Amino acid sequence: MRQILFIPLIFLLIVPPAAALTTSDCYDCHSDEDLTKSVAGAEISLFVDENVFGQSIHGDMDCTDCHEDVADAEDEHEEILEPVQCGNCHDDPMDAMGVGIHSPDVAQVKTDLPTCAHCHGKHDILPVENVRSTIYDLKVPNTCCQCHASEEVASRHPGISSDVCSEYEAGMHGIVLIKSGMIFSAVCNDCHGSHDILPADNPSSKVSRTNINDTCGTCHAGIVQTYNSSIHGKLLAEGKEEAPTCPSCHGNHRVDRAMDDQFQVSVTDRCSGCHHEESDTFRDSYHGQVTGMGYAQAAQCSDCHGAHNILSKEDPLSKIHPANLVETCAACHPGAGVNFTMYIPHADYHDAERYPYLYYLYLAMVILLSGVFTFFGIHTLLWFIRAQKEEKNKRA
Amino acid sequence: MSEHTQVANTEAEERWYMRFVYYHRFLHALIITSFLGLVFTGMPLKFSETGWAQTMAHYMGGIQTAGFIHRVCGVITFLYFFLHIFYALYYVIKLRDEPFFKWLFGPNSMVPWIKDLEDVVGHLRWFLGKGERPKFDRYTYWEKFDYFAVFWGVGIIGISGLFLWFPVFFSKFLPGWVFNVAIILHSDEALLAAGFIFTIHFFNTHLRPEKFPLDDVIFTGRISEEELMHERPLEYERLVQKGKLESLRTTPPTKTLKLWSRIVGFTAYGFGLVMIIFIVYSALREIH
Secondary structure (H helix, E strand, C coil): CHHHHHHHHHHHHHCCCCCCCCHHHHHHHHCCCCCEEEECCEEEECCCCHHHHHHCCCCCCCHHHHCHHHCCCECECCCCCCCCCHHHCCHHHHHHHHHCCCCCCCCCCCCCCCCHHHHHCCCCCCCCCCCCCCCCCCCHHHHHHHHHCCHHHHHHCCCCCCCHHHHHHHCHHHHHHHHCCCCCCCCHHHHHCCCCCCCCCCCCCCCCCCCHHHHHHCCCHHHHHHHHCCHHHHHHHCCCCCCCCHHHHHCCCCCCCCCCHHHHCCHHHHHCCCCHHHHHHHHHCHHHHHHHCCCCCCCCHHHHHCCCCCCCCCCCCCCCCCCCHHHHHHCCCCCCCCCHHHCCCCCCCCCCCCCHHHHHHHHHHHHHHHHHHHHHHHHHHHHHHHHHHHHHHHHC | CCHHHHHHHHHCCCCEEECCCHHHHHHHHHHHHHHHHHHHHHHHHHCCCCHHHHHHHHHCCHHHHHHHHHHHHHHHHHHHHHHHHHHHHHHHHHHCCCCHHHHHCCCCCCCCCHHHHHHHHHHHHHHCCCCCCCCCCCCCHHHHHHHHHHHHHHHHHHHHHHHHHCHHHHCCCCCCCHHHHHHHHHHHHHHHHHHHHHHHHHHHHHHCCCCCCCCCHHHHCEEEHHHHHHHCHHHHHHHHHCCCHHHHEECCCCHHHHHHHHHHHHHHHHHHHHHHHHHHHHHHHHHC
């Protein structure tokens, strides 16, 4: 019986010690918190927390599953290891990374490019639904903003702005996520994608002109449906250059809440980029003037024309189709009737051809004002000179 | 005040006559306050794109508050307008002491007549040193112009203002484009009124060398004998002739009344000056 028990020990003696490193072999050294190496004068920790790794998504795997080049090492191994090849298992994300802007093959400036570990971590990688994961919805902006909030990084990459993170935080998506803690809010990768992120000028990008509305529509489905049947949506479908997409009016990283006064008083600024003349005539009108003074209740573009549902005046469904005008005006002016709708909201009294009566009325006012001020201006000036002389004579 | 007047004041006890009774002064006070209120709350809207306008509206408690003040001052305007109409009717029916047409085209009426036209020409000739200064009566031609400017202004600005205040009501029997007309009239008439009052009226009445810095007759109601003789010789002569002068004799303005007049007058100046700078600045910017 004793002899039988010795057999395994004999094996141990015969077989040369540890042909491959086991995970526990690794921990023999790497559980030492003070274990470091020096690279170009910098101390780099080589400590691996057994607990953290054990709880990570890769916790059941062995060190050598990823650090393949040390699998054959005996006891001690080369100081410099080959980079871990996540793509050996994760081939789909790896392929996607290869075509995205973060790939050295795509990026124009090849510094600061993130590797898997920059976003996912190393020994502490957790599944996406784990609240402590770097790619959990609430954490995604933090992860991306490690680089994208940095002015230094931005300065090395033309076309990249370091404002995107603060803009995002100030916008509705950021507020809902960060202040309200709601994970359904859009985070970076919801719009930009994850591994295959492409710049907006690339037609395949999720945020390109052709795709951005669909991207927004993944959440705002109803709005995009309405928009698609609007005059803007039809123009966009026809491939017209000037057709607006969601960010044309709502911005991109900072998407403000449309119900806020701040947004309401700046609607004209959003439309004026294309509709110059209409914006100018609106700003000259009473509605435009009080809006300009910050009165959000006054009618601005979308109150009469609609927002996502803007249609041509000829369309019977349009808010400004003659058949619907009474209803549109009455939304703010209860009791308004057909007479009321004869008001010309975009009147231009400088335009003699289109609004002759208003033009000549305005001209008459200009003549009246100039006449009065010219006569009394001269009258006053002459009087002043004469009266000065008289006063002087009196004193003398 | 000239040295001459000061000498007269101290040497002999000067005689004072009532030119404007309480009612006149009260209506003028209503005009000052409501007019300044209207201009201050209205002009920022006319020049809403300037930074000044935004700041002014901000300190008035926002454009909504400014709009409220504007409407309150509008109501005061209608109030003094009708108070004056009642007074004018009362004058014509009760106070008038001469036949209607004689009064209407005479010196105690505001209606401009041939004498006023002659005075305009005569005054202009005097400016150019080509004649004597015309002898003025109780109301000069520029005072009549001011008076009818208010009438015309309240009519045009007031009615167009009501249109813009109650558009739904007026659209019951008027087409909507009257609001386009109303906004042009309201806005440009207001510019005329403010520009006129804060420059021409201020100069004609207060700032010209003979009156500088302030003619306080409208505030105290009292005019000195010397001023009456010099400024309105025809009225003086007529009152003497008809033996009515003594009935207008009154006490000299007290120090408190004089001080109060100056406070009110200079405050109105100050506001007017601020507004005229704002208007000129904004108008020039708009042209630019």
